[in-house]
Amino acid sequence: MPEQFAxxxxxxxxxxxxxVFNPKLQNKPIVILSNNDGCVVARSNEAKAVGVGMGVPFFKISALIKQHDIQVLSSNYALYGDMSARVMRVIGEFAPEQEVxxxxxxxLHLTGMRDLTGVGTQIRTRVKQWLGLPVCVGIAPTKTLAKLCNATAKSYSKLDGVLDYNSLSDERKAKLLQSFDVGDVWGVGRKLKERLRLLGITSAYALRESDAEEMSRRFSVVMKRTITELRGISCIDMENMSEARKQILSSRSFGRPVTELFELEEAVTMYTSRAAEKLRGDGTRANEITVYIRTNPYLDDAYAESATVRFPHPTDDSMMLVKHAVEALRSIYKEGLIYQKAGVTLSNLVSNDGQQLSLFQSQVDNAKSKRMMQALDSTNQKYGRGALFLAGEGTKKAWQIKAEYKTPEYTTSWDDLAVVNAR
Ligand SMILES: [Mg+2]
Known part of the structure; x- marks a missing residue:
């Protein structure tokens, strides 16, 4: 029985x-700006249609914005992250195995299931009904083909958002692959695309028809795998979801230049707290922390440095992590420089069940820290991020990024809940 993926x-x-939260935005062109309102990171179809490019600086499109009454929004990651978790939960109910x-x-791993197009339609309908979000579904015997089917389902409204590769005739399959540039194939990056072009391989179809053995010698086994996948034989499995993240990264550019050590300390404390929250969410502990700071990289005397601290025993305690992060920061901070960005990476992660108590760490300390961190996380989940934080983060956070056009955190903050007036 062939494998099946959606x-x-x-x-x-x-x-x-x-x-979902502002229906007035329906059918209007929308652009969403990056951190600090710098450039465009997302566009609605209407904004794409009037020619707003991906990644363009905000200031360059002011004429377009006026001309087409484009709605401008700062990115609201609390909202997107929460909606993402909800969508994934709803979708995950349709199959025994899911890879986010x-x-x-x-x-989704659909092997062994019947009426795959029907399943696709059900997923689409349920996500729309329960969450108000539109999704498209591509179904195929390989993940690489499922990706292409998804893209096709998005661009042809006739398909009603679902395309099952299995339902196509050989001729239609060939046509579908001919419609994709070879650079659109999953795993073919820009560099590979150029090399393939030189060989006259410009479409997904041409890649499928190429000599897999020869391509394997010329490129790598990865290329052969992609070709095999295009032929409908699965060789890329579902990623094992139980394998937790290997490292957690939290970094941001500052909203304005930062020179003072205390401000960097505030930022690093906040990033560490966020990363620690993720760590506890994953049920893992870190063995080391790396702190990174840099000035403008385009300056002649640019400065970028990082420092790593290894802990005596793996920990998920925010206060412990922050203590080490600040220590690392102080070892690399240089006075008189203008800093643009800082970041924190927690690495060498181990799962909670496998963790050994160090000889010097008592069970009591461990239990106390666990209770305190639980209180921190549940308070922040309930009352919105930042309801409870370590004093080291500072209360003004003047270095924080600009987000002038941000919508409320509708789903994650009590203060931002929609108000219904009944009078
Ligand atoms: Mg998408």
């Missing part, structure tokens, strides 16, 4: 999340 992907995810591939995409 790729479920939300349409214009960030813009769609915003529309990105914030708005997930693979």
């Amino acid at each position: 790729l479920v992907d939300c349409n214009n995810f960030y813009a769609s999340c915003e529309r 591939y990105s914030i708005d995409e997930s693979f």
Whole structure:
């Protein structure tokens, strides 16, 4: 029996999340700006249609914005993250195995299930009904083909958002592959695309028809795997979800230049707290922390440095992590420089069950720290991020990023809940 996979992907995810809570944005062009309102990171279809490019600086599109009455929003990651978790939960109920591939995409393992197109339609209907978000579903015997089917389902409204590769004739399959540039194939990056072009391989179809053995010698076994997948034989399995993240990264550019050590300490404390929260969410502990700071990299005398501290025993305690992070920061901070960015990485992670208590760490300390961290996390979950934080983060946070056009955190903050007036 051939394998079967679905790729479920939300349409214009960030813009769609915003529309759920503000229906006035329906059918209007929307752009969403990066951290610090710098450039465009997401667009609705309408914004794409009037020619807003991906990644363009905000200031460059002011004429377009006026001309087409484009709605401008700062990114609201608390909202997108929460909506993403909800979508994934709903989608995950349709199959025994799910791989969350990105914030708005997930693979489902459908092998052995019947009426796959029907399953796809059900997924689409349920996500729309329960969450108000539009998704498209691509179904195929390999993950690589499921990706292409998803893209096709998105661009042809006739398909009603679902395309099952298995239902196509050989001729239609060939046509579908001919319609994709070779660079659109999963795993073919820009560099590979150029090399393939030189060999005259410009479409997904041409890649499928190429000599797999020869391509394996010329490129790598990875290329052979991609070709085999295009031929409908699965060689990329579902990623094992139980394998927790190997490292957790938290970094941001500052909203304005930062020079003072105390401000960097506030930022690093906050990033560490966020990373620690994720760590506890995953049920893991870190063995080391790396702190990174840098100035403008385009300056002649640019400065970028990092420092790593290894702990005596793995920990998920925010206060412990922050203590080490600040220590690392102080070892690399240089006075008189203008800093643009800082970041924190927790690495060498171990799962909670496998962790050994150090000889010097008592069970009592461990239990106390666990209770305190639980209180911290549950308070922040209930009352919104930042309701409870370590004093080291500072209360003003003047270095924080700009987000002038941010919508409320509708689903994660009590203060931002929608108000219904009944009078
Ligand atoms: Mg998407």
